[in-house]
Amino acid sequence: MLPAFSKTIHEICVESTLPVPPEVAFAWHERPQTFGRLNAPWESVQLLKLPARLKEDETAVIKVALTGRFHRFLPLWKTWVARHHNYIAGVQFTDTQETGPFATWEHTHSLLPNPADASGESSLLQDAMRFQLPLAPLSDWLGGLTVIRLKLRRMFRYRHEITQLDLERHTLAASHGFHHQRILIAGGSGMIGKALIAFLVSGGHTVVRLVRNKAELDCSSPQWVGTSALYWHPQKNEMPPLEALEGFDACIHLGGTNIAEKRWNLEVKNTLWASRVQSTQLLSETLAQLTHPPKVFITASGLSALEDETDNAEASFLKQLAEAWEQATEPASRAGIRCVQLRIGVVLGLQGGMLAKLILPFLLGGGVQLGSGKQPLHWVSLEDVIGIIAHCLYTPSFSGGITVVAPEPCTNEKFTQAMLEVLFRPDWGIHAPAWMLRLLAGTEFTDAVLLSNALPVAHPTALLDSGFTFAFPTLAPALRFHLGVASPLESLLAIV
Numbered sequence: 001m002l003p004a005f006s007k008t009i010h011e012i013c014v015e016s017t018l019p020v021p022p023e024v025a026f027a028w029h030e031r032p033q034t035f036g037r038l039n040a041p042w043e044s045v046q047l048l049k050l051p052a053r054l055k056e057d058e059t060a061v062i063k064v065a066l067t068g069r070f071h072r073f074l075p076l077w078k079t080w081v082a083r084h085h086n087y088i089a090g091v092q093f094t095d096t097q098e099t100g101p102f103a104t105w106e107h108t109h110s111l112l113p114n115p116a117d118a119s120g121e122s123s124l125l126q127d128a129m130r131f132q133l134p135l136a137p138l139s140d141w142l143g144g145l146t147v148i149r150l151k152l153r154r155m156f157r158y159r160h161e162i163t164q165l166d167l168e169r170h171t172l173a174a175s176h177g178f179h180h181q182r183i184l185i186a187g188g189s190g191m192i193g194k195a196l197i198a199f200l201v202s203g204g205h206t207v208v209r210l211v212r213n214k215a216e217l218d219c220s221s222p223q224w225v226g227t228s229a230l231y232w233h234p235q236k237n238e239m240p241p242l243e244a245l246e247g248f249d250a251c252i253h254l255g256g257t258n259i260a261e262k263r264w265n266l267e268v269k270n271t272l273w274a275s276r277v278q279s280t281q282l283l284s285e286t287l288a289q290l291t292h293p294p295k296v297f298i299t300a301s302g303l304s305a306l307e308d309e310t311d312n313a314e315a316s317f318l319k320q321l322a323e324a325w326e327q328a329t330e331p332a333s334r335a336g337i338r339c340v341q342l343r344i345g346v347v348l349g350l351q352g353g354m355l356a357k358l359i360l361p362f363l364l365g366g367g368v369q370l371g372s373g374k375q376p377l378h379w380v381s382l383e384d385v386i387g388i389i390a391h392c393l394y395t396p397s398f399s400g401g402i403t404v405v406a407p408e409p410c411t412n413e414k415f416t417q418a419m420l421e422v423l424f425r426p427d428w429g430i431h432a433p434a435w436m437l438r439l440l441a442g443t444e445f446t447d448a449v450l451l452s453n454a455l456p457v458a459h460p461t462a463l464l465d466s467g468f469t470f471a472f473p474t475l476a477p478a479l480r481f482h483l484g485v486a487s488p489l490e491s492l493l494a495i496v
Contacts, residue, residue, distance in 0.1 A: 008136035009104070010145060012152055013128045016160040020167050022111040022123040023090045028167060028202060029109070030054045032226025036198035037166060040158045041350035042484050042494065044071050047222035048079070056087045064101055068496040069360065082107075103132040125163060127156050150493050154484050161481065162383075165471055169387050170203040178394035179204060184248045184294065186210040186232070186283060187255030191352035192300075192344075192385055194223075196252070199386050201226040208248070210240075210283075234279035239286050250393050251287060251294045255279050276300075276321065280328035288335035297332045298392055301325050301341040301401060303378055303458055326401060338399050340392045342385075345405035345458065348482055349382030355482060362419050363495045365426065373413030378405040378458045381472040381482065391468045398466065405458050408474045415475065422479040424488045 018025045028034060030053055039045060044065035051058035060082050065071035080100035086108065087093045097105035110126040129152065133139040173179065183200060187193050188209045200207050209229045211217060217229045230240040239245075255276070280299055287293050302322040322343070329339040348355050385404060392398050410418075420427050460468075472478035485491050 008140055009130055009132050010149075011128070011130050012149060013126065014153065014156040014160065015124060015126050016164065017114055017116075018111075018123045018125050018164055018167055019121075020123060020171055021120055022113060024171075025123050025125065025163070025167060026090045026111045027204075028163075028170070029111070031202045031204060033198040033201035035060075036194070036223070037162055037202050038159045040155045040484060041482070042069070043155065044068055046077075050222040050225055051084065054084055054087065054093050056085055058084045059098070060084070060095070066101065070496065101134070103134045103136060105129070105131045125160060127159075147493065150489060154486075154490055154493070157486070158481070158484055165383060165387075166199060166202065169199075169390055173203070173390055173394055176394040178390075180206070181249040181393070182206045182208070182247065183393075184208050184210065184245065184251040186251075186253040186279070187300070189216075190254060191349055191382065192347060193254045195349070195351065195382055196254070196386055196389060197224075197227060199390070234282045237282060239282065242286070242289060245286065246290055246292045248294045250296045250298065251283070252298045252389065253280055253283055254300050277324045277328050280325060281331070284329050284332040284339075287337060288331040293332075293335060293337050296338045296340065296393060297329060298340045298342065298389060299325070299329055301343045303343050303345055303403070303405070338396065340398050341401045342388070342392070342404045343401050343458075344385060345378035345380045347382050347385055348379055348478055350482055351382070358419070359483065359494075362423055362425060363491075365428070373411060373416065375412055376457055377410045377412050377415050379410055379415070379475065379478075380404055380406045381470075381478045383481075384470050384472055387471065388463060388468065391463070391466070395466055398462070402462055403458050403460050404463075405460055406470060406473055406475070406478070407460060407464065409457055409459075410475055418475045418479060422476055422483065422485055423494070424485075424491045 032050075032053075035047070035050055044067075046063040048063060049059065049061040051060060062080050063077045064080050066076040066078055067074040071077070078101045081098040082095040082100070082105075083098055084093055084095050090111070092108060092110040094106060094108045096107075106129070108126075108128045110124075110128070112124040112126060113120060114122040114124050131148070133144050133148065135144075139145070181200075183205055185193060185197060185207055186209075188197050188207075188211075197207050197209070207227045209216070209224070209227055210232045211229045212231075212233050214231055216224070217231060219225070219227050219229055230244055232239050284297065287297060302318060302325070326341045329341065333339045347353050350356050350359065384406065388402075388404055392402065417427065419425075460470075463470075472481060480486055483494060485494055
């Protein structure tokens with residue numbers, strides 16, 4: 001316990017109810033990759049060391065950016081070493097700062113029986129923190145305490161929401177017999193892949209990654225704790241030995257070069273094609289050769305597969321790409337493997353993609369509407385993408401193309417308005433006209449992706465009919481969750 005300090009010791013306690021018994025919730029917290037699920041995406045941290053399992057006197061080491069989201073321009077980092085102790089299996093553990101940004105810090109994480117539930121089927125999650133700011137009491141008087149309280153409540157609100165959501169989904173999956181699965185994942189280094197791996201490993205599944213960088217075969221990095229890896233290089237037609245791929249329950253391929261990284265030319269188009277079609281074809285053909293292949297093969301695809309026929313060669317490139325991408329799973333399908341192609345919309349998450357690029361301009365009051373603003377924007381929360389992949393893994397009736405978008409239709413104009421409202425920013429009516437977008441991003445990319453009206457309104461009919469429940473069916477709550485903003489004060493804090 002902390003010694004008796006002056007009145008500048010502060011306390012915060014955050015509580016919420018979880019849909020599982022305390023021992024189940026505690027087991028989830030003990031597994032590798034759980035910290036990756038709980039780490040708020042707006043926090044600028046680097047994982048240096050994480051214990052494989054919680055136990056007495058283990059230490060965790062992270063680096064915290066004291067300059068927040070401006071660490072790229074002003075890199076001031078502080079190493080935070082926390083020691084785990086006061087460990088009671090199934091009940092609680094405490095981490096105490098040995099070195100770090102606080103003068104003192106103690107955090108006790110408890111899983112308790114829910115006093116309002118006599119059945120014992122739910123639990124009470126309690127995070128109790130005691131801390132002292134550096135340079136206290138001066139730092140308290142200058143507003144540091146207010147800022148830290150806001151940051152902590154914002155962070156732990158996110159953690160508790162993720163904990164509730166993950167435990168609900170793992171419980172549902174287990175009720176369908178989906179537990180302790182062996183899953184092979186390609187394309188695990190992207191935004192969706194990292195989140196999916198953390199979700200699966202913290203849920204008790206075994207994950208093996210297919211990696212093209214041989215340095216990633218070393219899984220001692222905190223980012224990949226709890227996983228193993230096999231080398232492949234689809235562009236060189238290199239695959240692991242067949243015996244290493246036998247006996248997996250599922251295979252998921254999420255690879256593909258970002259379509260918005262560079263201006264399109266023939267070389268970029270070829271790269272886009274090879275990273276999607278060629279890699280999927282090779283993996284599909286390899287799975288088809290196995291004696292004990294996976295039951296299901298899930299691949300990413302694009303909403304462009306839904307496009308109407310068009311004479312516009314620029315707009316049709318993405319349609320041709322998506323169709324070839326989906327057809328590349330045919331060898332696995334012929335071998336009796338259930339194949340699912342996820343036609344994924346714009347994924348909302350601060351870990352990457354559109355939202356990560358737009359957040360700072362919007363926070364600084366420069367929200368921009370693209371083109372006319374009338375073009376459809378088919379969005380979906382990253383957390384729902386993870387839930388949908390899990391749903392497809394244990395739903396045997398699912399096969400073929402699945403539309404992965406939120407139920408609420410949206411346009412670019414409505415998205416801009418929602419961002420401004422959630423972030424408490426004024427609408428200056430700023431537009432990026434089509435000619436400017438063509439100048440910055442290239443004519444072909446702009447016409448095909450940003451301004452094309454060839455794509456019909458998409459709707460997740462198959463998912464809803466199958467009983468899938470979206471955690472974020474509407475835009476504003478999804479943005480509040482991913483941005484961690486629930487008040488004007490939190491919006492101001494989000495800038496840094």
